[in-house]
Amino acid sequence: MTERSRSAIPIVGAGIGGLAVGLALARAGFDADIFERTTRFEEVGAGIQLSANALLVLERLGVFGLVCSASTAAEAVTLRDARSGKAIAHVPVTSREGSGYLVLHRADLHRALAEAVASEPRLELHTGVELTGLSADGGRAVLRLKRDGREFERAHPIAIAADGARSAAVSSLGLAPARPTGRVADRFVVDQGAASPALAASIEAWLSSGRHIVTYPVRGGRLLNIVVIGPDKTEPPSGEALWSGLAAPLGEALRRARYLGRWPLLSAPAKRRLVHGGALALVGDAGHAMPPFAAQGAAMAIEDAYVLAQSLCLEPDPRLALRRYEAERLPRLARLRSRVAFHRFVYHLPRPFSFARDAVLAMRSPSSLRDDLAWLYDWRP
Numbered sequence: 001m002t003e004r005s006r007s008a009i010p011i012v013g014a015g016i017g018g019l020a021v022g023l024a025l026a027r028a029g030f031d032a033d034i035f036e037r038t039t040r041f042e043e044v045g046a047g048i049q050l051s052a053n054a055l056l057v058l059e060r061l062g063v064f065g066l067v068c069s070a071s072t073a074a075e076a077v078t079l080r081d082a083r084s085g086k087a088i089a090h091v092p093v094t095s096r097e098g099s100g101y102l103v104l105h106r107a108d109l110h111r112a113l114a115e116a117v118a119s120e121p122r123l124e125l126h127t128g129v130e131l132t133g134l135s136a137d138g139g140r141a142v143l144r145l146k147r148d149g150r151e152f153e154r155a156h157p158i159a160i161a162a163d164g165a166r167s168a169a170v171s172s173l174g175l176a177p178a179r180p181t182g183r184v185a186d187r188f189v190v191d192q193g194a195a196s197p198a199l200a201a202s203i204e205a206w207l208s209s210g211r212h213i214v215t216y217p218v219r220g221g222r223l224l225n226i227v228v229i230g231p232d233k234t235e236p237p238s239g240e241a242l243w244s245g246l247a248a249p250l251g252e253a254l255r256r257a258r259y260l261g262r263w264p265l266l267s268a269p270a271k272r273r274l275v276h277g278g279a280l281a282l283v284g285d286a287g288h289a290m291p292p293f294a295a296q297g298a299a300m301a302i303e304d305a306y307v308l309a310q311s312l313c314l315e316p317d318p319r320l321a322l323r324r325y326e327a328e329r330l331p332r333l334a335r336l337r338s339r340v341a342f343h344r345f346v347y348h349l350p351r352p353f354s355f356a357r358d359a360v361l362a363m364r365s366p367s368s369l370r371d372d373l374a375w376l377y378d379w380r381p
Helices: 003-007 016-027 052-060 064-069 106-118 168-172 248-256 297-314 318-347 353-363 366-372
Strands: 009-012 032-036 047-050 072-074 076-081 087-092 101-105 123-127 129-137 140-147 150-156 159-161 179-191 203-208 211-218 223-231 258-267 280-282
Touching: 009 016, 009 140, 009 150, 016 032, 016 052, 016 106, 016 123, 016 297, 032 129, 047 052, 047 106, 047 211, 047 297, 052 064, 052 101, 052 297, 064 101, 064 106, 072 211, 076 353, 087 353, 087 366, 101 106, 101 211, 101 223, 106 123, 129 159, 129 168, 168 280, 179 248, 211 248, 223 248, 280 318, 297 318
Parallel strands: 009 032, 009 159, 032 123, 076 203, 159 280
Antiparallel strands: 047 101, 072 101, 076 087, 129 140, 140 150, 179 223, 179 258, 203 211, 211 223
16 A cells, blocks of 8 residues: 555545545645546536535635536526416525526536546546445544455545445445435426527526426526426326426426436435544535435535535544534534425415415515525635
């Protein structure tokens, strides 16, 4: 084992969270090895939203320019009645100081992070490596890994797991897995030329009883991303049943759209700790998967990455550093979880209760609606 491999911090998972934490560690002066189970990255998923809190971190990591070049900027989310198309409210999504909000394809964000990792000498990305076991106690994390049928171990004072909601690290520790929420996301894309101009350049959330639909541009505006979030049923929606009863521009976009697939929405246990055995830190969905009713999944992983690296800089003792990371992140995640639950309830109200919701929102100014989310978007590490 080389001197570098002895000192490099092991990271499990090379998704958005794993790549972001690798970059954050490198920018802070640490070496890291990132282990990824797959052998090649594919364009998984579709759209993603990045608010000011995440963009600030991406700027500090040196990837903001790459991300911007593949993004579309937004200033507000328009809430609409899914049946009539009537605007209910316009909710500003910029920070108080005017920092922006971007929408883009998940693969474009991942590509920007991967390019930055590839050019960073402090980082090594190892693909085709599977985590087969993990122990974390006594101030030491031991990872059992397998590549090309051969097993090997990596031991370090700390390790980081950023391997998603179905985390192998979480499973190896015997922790309760993330559970289905009873909701799924059916994802579609449609060429912008086939979509209504009314949908082309903004974020729209179309609310109805039991489900809601989100639309926004990706791929620099060439495609319209459509996400239908509703109850978990045995068959994905298709045919006329998918778009009947919806406002004309939305229904027509769905009629022309290409179906990408169904993603079950999972939620990690609310009381899950982010640090285990004083030696393993969980980042992103591995630690706190939750439904996307506040569009903060990627943002929270990116925040985690920066706070963890910052904590390791400020505390020479790795155990104290991980404790500091957890103490800073848990209250914020608990507050976000409450907001997610609120949005889930409000977005899916049936009639006549939705009439009362719409009336209350109509009475509020955009600035007051923005203030409701100031704690989220105005975050600074």
